[in-house]
Amino acid sequence: xxxxxxxxxxxxxxxxxxxxxxxxxxxxxxxxxxxxxxxxxxxxxxxxxxxxxxxxxxxxxxxxxxxxxxxxxxxxxxxxxxxxxxxxxxxxxxxxxxxxxxxxxxxxxxxxxxxxxxxxxxxxxxxxxxxxxxxxxxxxxxxxxxxxxxxxxxxxxxxxxxxxxxxxxxxxxxxxxxxxxxxxxxxxxxxxxxxxxxxxxxxxxxxxxxxxxxxxxxxx
Amino acid sequence: xxxxxxxxxxxxxxxxxxxxxxxxxxxxxxxxxxxxxxxxxxxxxxxxxxxxxxxxxxxxxxxxxxxxxxxxxxxxxxxxxxxxxxxxxxxxxxxxxxxxxxxxxxxxxxxxxxxxxxxxxxxx
Numbered sequence: 458x459x460x461x462x463x464x465x466x467x468x469x470x471x472x473x474x475x476x477x478x479x480x481x482x483x484x485x486x487x488x489x490x491x492x493x494x495x496x497x498x499x500x501x502x503x504x505x506x507x508x509x510x511x512x513x514x515x516x517x518x519x520x521x522x523x524x525x526x527x528x529x530x531x532x533x534x535x536x537x538x539x540x541x542x543x544x545x546x547x548x549x550x551x552x553x554x555x556x557x558x559x560x561x562x563x564x565x566x567x568x569x570x571x572x573x574x575x576x577x578x579x580x581x582x583x584x585x586x587x588x589x590x591x592x593x594x595x596x597x598x599x600x601x602x603x604x605x606x607x608x609x610x611x612x613x614x615x616x617x618x619x620x621x622x623x624x625x626x627x628x629x630x631x632x633x634x635x636x637x638x639x640x641x642x643x644x645x646x647x648x649x650x651x652x653x654x655x656x657x658x659x660x661x662x663x664x665x666x667x668x669x670x671x672x673x674x675x676x677x
Numbered sequence: 678x679x680x681x682x683x684x685x686x687x688x689x690x691x692x693x694x695x696x697x698x699x700x701x702x703x704x705x706x707x708x709x710x711x712x713x714x715x716x717x718x719x720x721x722x723x724x725x726x727x728x729x730x731x732x733x734x735x736x737x738x739x740x741x742x743x744x745x746x747x748x749x750x751x752x753x754x755x756x757x758x759x760x761x762x763x764x765x766x767x768x769x770x771x772x773x774x775x776x777x778x779x780x781x782x783x784x785x786x787x788x789x790x791x792x793x794x795x796x797x798x799x800x801x
Contacts, residue, residue, distance in 0.1 A: 513715065513718055536715055537681055537722075537766075539682060543794065562712075564678060564679060564682045568793035569793075569794060572689050574687065575685070576685055576686075576727070577698060579724075581684075
Protein backbone atom coordinates (compact mmCIF):
# COMPACT_ATOMS: atom_id res chain seq x y z
CA UNK A 458 0.00 0.00 0.00
CA UNK A 459 1.23 3.47 -0.73
CA UNK A 460 1.55 6.21 1.85
CA UNK A 461 -1.51 8.33 2.44
CA UNK A 462 -0.05 11.00 0.18
CA UNK A 463 -0.80 9.00 -2.94
CA UNK A 464 -2.04 11.31 -5.63
CA UNK A 465 -3.80 10.70 -8.91
CA UNK A 466 -0.57 10.76 -10.89
CA UNK A 467 1.10 8.19 -8.63
CA UNK A 468 -1.90 5.94 -8.97
CA UNK A 469 -1.89 6.35 -12.74
CA UNK A 470 1.80 5.62 -13.07
CA UNK A 471 1.36 2.56 -10.87
CA UNK A 472 -1.38 1.26 -13.17
CA UNK A 473 0.33 2.21 -16.44
CA UNK A 474 2.86 -0.64 -16.73
CA UNK A 475 0.34 -3.40 -15.94
CA UNK A 476 -0.04 -6.03 -18.65
CA UNK A 477 -3.13 -5.62 -20.82
CA UNK A 478 -5.25 -8.31 -22.51
CA UNK A 479 -3.18 -10.39 -24.92
CA UNK A 480 -5.96 -11.78 -27.03
CA UNK A 481 -9.19 -10.01 -26.08
CA UNK A 482 -12.31 -12.12 -26.47
CA UNK A 483 -15.26 -10.58 -28.28
CA UNK A 484 -17.98 -12.51 -26.49
CA UNK A 485 -16.61 -11.47 -23.09
CA UNK A 486 -16.31 -7.80 -24.10
CA UNK A 487 -12.72 -7.55 -22.95
CA UNK A 488 -11.91 -3.88 -23.29
CA UNK A 489 -8.90 -2.55 -21.41
CA UNK A 490 -9.73 0.23 -18.96
CA UNK A 491 -7.10 2.92 -19.63
CA UNK A 492 -4.96 3.61 -16.55
CA UNK A 493 -5.72 7.33 -16.60
CA UNK A 494 -9.48 6.74 -16.51
CA UNK A 495 -9.15 4.15 -13.73
CA UNK A 496 -6.95 6.48 -11.69
CA UNK A 497 -9.34 9.40 -12.24
CA UNK A 498 -12.37 7.42 -11.09
CA UNK A 499 -10.75 5.85 -8.06
CA UNK A 500 -9.39 9.17 -7.04
CA UNK A 501 -12.77 10.79 -7.41
CA UNK A 502 -14.31 8.19 -5.11
CA UNK A 503 -11.59 8.83 -2.54
CA UNK A 504 -12.19 12.56 -2.68
CA UNK A 505 -15.98 12.49 -2.68
CA UNK A 506 -16.74 9.51 -0.47
CA UNK A 507 -13.55 9.39 1.55
CA UNK A 508 -10.45 7.19 1.57
CA UNK A 509 -12.29 4.79 3.88
CA UNK A 510 -14.11 3.42 0.83
CA UNK A 511 -10.95 1.40 0.23
CA UNK A 512 -8.55 1.85 3.15
CA UNK A 513 -8.65 -1.13 5.49
CA UNK A 514 -11.64 -2.57 3.66
CA UNK A 515 -12.63 -5.84 2.05
CA UNK A 516 -13.25 -5.09 -1.62
CA UNK A 517 -14.56 -7.16 -4.52
CA UNK A 518 -13.87 -6.59 -8.23
CA UNK A 519 -16.56 -8.21 -10.36
CA UNK A 520 -15.17 -9.08 -13.80
CA UNK A 521 -11.60 -8.08 -12.94
CA UNK A 522 -10.08 -8.69 -16.39
CA UNK A 523 -6.38 -7.97 -16.08
CA UNK A 524 -6.82 -6.61 -12.56
CA UNK A 525 -6.69 -2.85 -12.99
CA UNK A 526 -9.56 -2.03 -10.63
CA UNK A 527 -8.34 -4.57 -8.08
CA UNK A 528 -4.85 -3.14 -8.04
CA UNK A 529 -6.14 0.41 -7.82
CA UNK A 530 -8.19 -0.64 -4.77
CA UNK A 531 -5.14 -2.26 -3.19
CA UNK A 532 -3.03 0.81 -3.92
CA UNK A 533 -5.60 2.89 -2.05
CA UNK A 534 -5.20 0.71 1.01
CA UNK A 535 -7.73 -2.11 0.69
CA UNK A 536 -6.86 -4.85 3.19
CA UNK A 537 -8.25 -7.58 0.94
CA UNK A 538 -9.41 -7.49 -2.67
CA UNK A 539 -11.32 -10.43 -4.14
CA UNK A 540 -10.98 -10.32 -7.92
CA UNK A 541 -13.52 -12.43 -9.83
CA UNK A 542 -13.45 -13.38 -13.50
CA UNK A 543 -14.64 -16.23 -15.69
CA UNK A 544 -11.74 -16.26 -18.16
CA UNK A 545 -8.61 -18.38 -17.52
CA UNK A 546 -6.44 -16.33 -19.87
CA UNK A 547 -7.08 -12.92 -18.37
CA UNK A 548 -6.80 -14.33 -14.85
CA UNK A 549 -3.31 -15.50 -15.75
CA UNK A 550 -2.47 -11.94 -16.76
CA UNK A 551 -4.09 -10.57 -13.61
CA UNK A 552 -2.03 -13.02 -11.54
CA UNK A 553 1.13 -11.78 -13.19
CA UNK A 554 0.13 -8.16 -12.56
CA UNK A 555 -0.61 -8.91 -8.91
CA UNK A 556 2.70 -10.70 -8.45
CA UNK A 557 4.75 -8.01 -10.16
CA UNK A 558 3.09 -5.20 -8.27
CA UNK A 559 3.60 -6.97 -4.93
CA UNK A 560 0.01 -6.29 -3.87
CA UNK A 561 -0.60 -9.40 -1.76
CA UNK A 562 -4.01 -8.05 -0.74
CA UNK A 563 -5.42 -9.15 -4.12
CA UNK A 564 -6.79 -12.69 -4.47
CA UNK A 565 -8.21 -14.19 -7.65
CA UNK A 566 -11.28 -16.40 -8.00
CA UNK A 567 -12.36 -18.04 -11.24
CA UNK A 568 -16.11 -18.21 -11.43
CA UNK A 569 -19.15 -17.19 -13.43
CA UNK A 570 -20.62 -14.32 -11.44
CA UNK A 571 -24.07 -15.15 -12.76
CA UNK A 572 -23.77 -18.50 -10.97
CA UNK A 573 -21.79 -17.48 -7.87
CA UNK A 574 -23.78 -16.76 -4.73
CA UNK A 575 -22.62 -14.92 -1.62
CA UNK A 576 -22.12 -16.99 1.55
CA UNK A 577 -25.04 -17.49 3.92
CA UNK A 578 -23.75 -15.12 6.60
CA UNK A 579 -23.54 -11.33 6.55
CA UNK A 580 -22.73 -9.45 3.32
CA UNK A 581 -19.00 -10.06 2.92
CA UNK A 582 -17.82 -6.98 1.01
CA UNK A 583 -17.42 -3.40 2.22
CA UNK A 584 -17.04 -2.02 -1.31
CA UNK A 585 -17.48 -3.50 -4.78
CA UNK A 586 -15.91 -2.08 -7.92
CA UNK A 587 -16.64 -3.19 -11.45
CA UNK A 588 -16.36 -2.63 -15.12
CA UNK A 589 -18.69 -5.39 -16.28
CA UNK A 590 -19.31 -6.54 -19.86
CA UNK A 591 -20.81 -3.48 -21.49
CA UNK A 592 -23.54 -5.23 -23.37
CA UNK A 593 -22.39 -3.28 -26.41
CA UNK A 594 -22.51 -6.69 -28.00
CA UNK A 595 -26.24 -7.22 -27.63
CA UNK A 596 -26.28 -10.97 -27.80
CA UNK A 597 -28.65 -13.25 -25.99
CA UNK A 598 -26.21 -13.96 -23.21
CA UNK A 599 -24.82 -10.44 -22.87
CA UNK A 600 -28.10 -8.60 -22.72
CA UNK A 601 -28.72 -7.26 -19.24
CA UNK A 602 -25.56 -8.84 -17.88
CA UNK A 603 -24.55 -5.52 -16.38
CA UNK A 604 -27.77 -5.31 -14.37
CA UNK A 605 -27.27 -8.87 -13.13
CA UNK A 606 -23.73 -8.06 -12.00
CA UNK A 607 -25.05 -5.01 -10.17
CA UNK A 608 -27.72 -7.03 -8.39
CA UNK A 609 -25.18 -9.66 -7.33
CA UNK A 610 -22.90 -6.90 -6.06
CA UNK A 611 -25.59 -5.16 -4.01
CA UNK A 612 -26.61 -8.54 -2.56
CA UNK A 613 -23.09 -9.14 -1.32
CA UNK A 614 -21.98 -5.62 -0.33
CA UNK A 615 -22.79 -3.69 2.85
CA UNK A 616 -21.44 -0.44 1.37
CA UNK A 617 -21.12 1.09 -2.08
CA UNK A 618 -20.96 -0.54 -5.49
CA UNK A 619 -19.02 1.44 -8.09
CA UNK A 620 -19.78 0.59 -11.71
CA UNK A 621 -18.38 1.78 -15.02
CA UNK A 622 -21.06 1.26 -17.66
CA UNK A 623 -21.84 1.82 -21.29
CA UNK A 624 -23.68 5.16 -21.55
CA UNK A 625 -26.32 3.46 -23.68
CA UNK A 626 -27.34 1.46 -20.60
CA UNK A 627 -27.93 4.53 -18.45
CA UNK A 628 -31.72 4.69 -18.58
CA UNK A 629 -32.17 0.93 -18.28
CA UNK A 630 -29.87 0.70 -15.27
CA UNK A 631 -31.40 3.68 -13.49
CA UNK A 632 -34.86 2.20 -14.01
CA UNK A 633 -33.64 -1.12 -12.69
CA UNK A 634 -32.20 0.53 -9.59
CA UNK A 635 -35.49 2.31 -8.95
CA UNK A 636 -37.40 -0.93 -9.32
CA UNK A 637 -35.11 -2.67 -6.84
CA UNK A 638 -35.08 0.20 -4.36
CA UNK A 639 -31.37 0.87 -4.82
CA UNK A 640 -29.78 4.24 -4.22
CA UNK A 641 -28.31 5.25 -7.58
CA UNK A 642 -25.90 8.16 -7.99
CA UNK A 643 -24.54 9.00 -11.45
CA UNK A 644 -21.13 10.33 -10.42
CA UNK A 645 -19.59 10.97 -13.84
CA UNK A 646 -21.19 10.90 -17.25
CA UNK A 647 -19.93 10.71 -20.81
CA UNK A 648 -16.45 9.41 -20.06
CA UNK A 649 -14.70 8.81 -23.35
CA UNK A 650 -13.57 5.18 -23.20
CA UNK A 651 -11.26 4.42 -26.13
CA UNK A 652 -11.77 1.06 -27.75
CA UNK A 653 -8.92 0.36 -30.15
CA UNK A 654 -9.39 -1.49 -33.39
CA UNK A 655 -8.68 -4.88 -31.90
CA UNK A 656 -11.78 -6.63 -33.12
CA UNK A 657 -12.26 -7.40 -36.79
CA UNK A 658 -15.60 -5.64 -37.01
CA UNK A 659 -14.26 -2.27 -35.86
CA UNK A 660 -14.11 0.12 -38.81
CA UNK A 661 -11.97 2.92 -37.34
CA UNK A 662 -8.59 2.70 -35.63
CA UNK A 663 -10.06 3.69 -32.29
CA UNK A 664 -13.58 4.49 -31.34
CA UNK A 665 -14.77 6.07 -28.14
CA UNK A 666 -17.60 4.56 -26.17
CA UNK A 667 -19.28 7.09 -23.90
CA UNK A 668 -19.42 5.63 -20.40
CA UNK A 669 -21.05 6.46 -17.12
CA UNK A 670 -19.71 5.88 -13.62
CA UNK A 671 -22.27 5.10 -10.94
CA UNK A 672 -22.34 4.66 -7.19
CA UNK A 673 -25.09 2.21 -6.30
CA UNK A 674 -26.12 0.87 -2.92
CA UNK A 675 -28.94 -0.86 -1.14
CA UNK A 676 -31.00 1.94 0.30
CA UNK A 677 -32.76 -0.37 2.75
CA UNK B 678 -6.22 -18.81 -2.29
CA UNK B 679 -6.36 -18.02 1.41
CA UNK B 680 -9.09 -18.99 3.87
CA UNK B 681 -10.14 -15.40 3.48
CA UNK B 682 -11.38 -16.30 -0.02
CA UNK B 683 -12.44 -19.85 0.78
CA UNK B 684 -15.32 -18.58 2.89
CA UNK B 685 -16.86 -16.93 -0.17
CA UNK B 686 -17.25 -20.18 -2.05
CA UNK B 687 -19.99 -22.76 -2.05
CA UNK B 688 -21.20 -25.49 -4.38
CA UNK B 689 -23.70 -24.22 -6.96
CA UNK B 690 -24.30 -27.47 -8.81
CA UNK B 691 -27.96 -27.88 -9.77
CA UNK B 692 -29.82 -29.47 -6.89
CA UNK B 693 -27.00 -29.07 -4.41
CA UNK B 694 -28.48 -26.67 -1.89
CA UNK B 695 -27.91 -28.29 1.50
CA UNK B 696 -24.61 -28.95 3.23
CA UNK B 697 -22.83 -27.27 0.28
CA UNK B 698 -20.90 -24.79 2.46
CA UNK B 699 -18.16 -24.52 3.55
CA UNK B 700 -16.29 -26.60 1.03
CA UNK B 701 -13.76 -29.13 2.27
CA UNK B 702 -10.17 -28.28 1.43
CA UNK B 703 -7.57 -30.75 0.20
CA UNK B 704 -4.17 -29.09 0.25
CA UNK B 705 -1.48 -30.34 -2.10
CA UNK B 706 0.84 -27.35 -1.93
CA UNK B 707 0.74 -24.27 0.24
CA UNK B 708 3.02 -21.45 1.28
CA UNK B 709 3.16 -18.67 3.84
CA UNK B 710 3.42 -15.12 2.52
CA UNK B 711 3.80 -12.56 5.26
CA UNK B 712 1.32 -9.74 5.49
CA UNK B 713 0.90 -6.98 8.02
CA UNK B 714 -1.35 -7.88 10.93
CA UNK B 715 -4.42 -5.65 11.16
CA UNK B 716 -6.39 -6.62 14.30
CA UNK B 717 -9.35 -4.37 13.49
CA UNK B 718 -9.76 -5.86 10.04
CA UNK B 719 -9.46 -9.40 11.43
CA UNK B 720 -12.09 -8.76 14.04
CA UNK B 721 -14.49 -7.16 11.56
CA UNK B 722 -13.91 -10.03 9.15
CA UNK B 723 -14.53 -12.76 11.69
CA UNK B 724 -17.65 -11.08 13.04
CA UNK B 725 -19.17 -11.40 9.57
CA UNK B 726 -18.12 -15.01 9.11
CA UNK B 727 -19.73 -18.22 10.22
CA UNK B 728 -17.16 -19.05 12.92
CA UNK B 729 -18.47 -22.58 13.38
CA UNK B 730 -17.89 -23.33 9.69
CA UNK B 731 -14.44 -21.74 9.78
CA UNK B 732 -13.55 -23.68 12.94
CA UNK B 733 -14.49 -26.96 11.26
CA UNK B 734 -12.32 -26.01 8.29
CA UNK B 735 -9.41 -25.14 10.58
CA UNK B 736 -9.65 -28.48 12.37
CA UNK B 737 -9.68 -30.28 9.01
CA UNK B 738 -6.45 -28.47 8.13
CA UNK B 739 -4.87 -29.56 11.41
CA UNK B 740 -5.11 -26.18 13.09
CA UNK B 741 -6.34 -27.33 16.49
CA UNK B 742 -5.49 -24.30 18.60
CA UNK B 743 -8.69 -22.37 17.98
CA UNK B 744 -11.65 -22.29 20.37
CA UNK B 745 -15.03 -23.61 19.24
CA UNK B 746 -16.67 -20.42 20.38
CA UNK B 747 -15.12 -16.99 20.43
CA UNK B 748 -15.03 -14.91 23.56
CA UNK B 749 -14.25 -11.23 24.03
CA UNK B 750 -10.98 -12.18 25.76
CA UNK B 751 -9.74 -13.97 22.66
CA UNK B 752 -9.46 -10.64 20.86
CA UNK B 753 -7.09 -9.34 23.55
CA UNK B 754 -4.90 -12.41 23.22
CA UNK B 755 -1.86 -11.63 21.04
CA UNK B 756 -1.13 -15.30 20.39
CA UNK B 757 -4.65 -15.87 19.16
CA UNK B 758 -4.49 -12.86 16.84
CA UNK B 759 -1.16 -13.94 15.40
CA UNK B 760 -2.37 -17.50 14.80
CA UNK B 761 -5.64 -16.35 13.29
CA UNK B 762 -3.82 -13.89 11.05
CA UNK B 763 -1.48 -16.63 9.96
CA UNK B 764 -4.21 -19.03 8.88
CA UNK B 765 -6.62 -16.52 7.39
CA UNK B 766 -4.32 -14.00 5.79
CA UNK B 767 -0.86 -15.54 5.35
CA UNK B 768 -1.48 -19.17 4.38
CA UNK B 769 -1.85 -19.46 0.61
CA UNK B 770 -3.12 -22.69 -0.90
CA UNK B 771 -1.31 -22.96 -4.25
CA UNK B 772 -2.44 -26.37 -5.42
CA UNK B 773 -5.32 -28.43 -4.12
CA UNK B 774 -9.03 -29.08 -4.33
CA UNK B 775 -12.23 -27.79 -2.85
CA UNK B 776 -14.78 -30.55 -2.33
CA UNK B 777 -18.50 -30.20 -1.77
CA UNK B 778 -19.47 -32.10 1.39
CA UNK B 779 -22.84 -32.83 -0.14
CA UNK B 780 -22.31 -33.91 -3.76
CA UNK B 781 -18.52 -34.43 -3.62
CA UNK B 782 -17.95 -32.25 -6.66
CA UNK B 783 -14.29 -31.28 -6.81
CA UNK B 784 -13.16 -27.75 -7.69
CA UNK B 785 -9.46 -27.51 -8.56
CA UNK B 786 -7.12 -24.90 -7.11
CA UNK B 787 -4.36 -24.20 -9.64
CA UNK B 788 -1.64 -21.57 -9.15
CA UNK B 789 -3.55 -20.33 -6.13
CA UNK B 790 -6.75 -19.72 -8.10
CA UNK B 791 -9.87 -21.79 -7.31
CA UNK B 792 -11.84 -22.71 -10.43
CA UNK B 793 -15.56 -22.74 -9.71
CA UNK B 794 -16.74 -22.90 -13.32
CA UNK B 795 -19.48 -25.51 -13.76
CA UNK B 796 -20.27 -27.54 -16.85
CA UNK B 797 -23.55 -26.82 -18.66
CA UNK B 798 -24.94 -30.12 -17.40
CA UNK B 799 -24.35 -29.01 -13.81
CA UNK B 800 -26.34 -25.82 -14.17
CA UNK B 801 -30.11 -25.31 -14.12
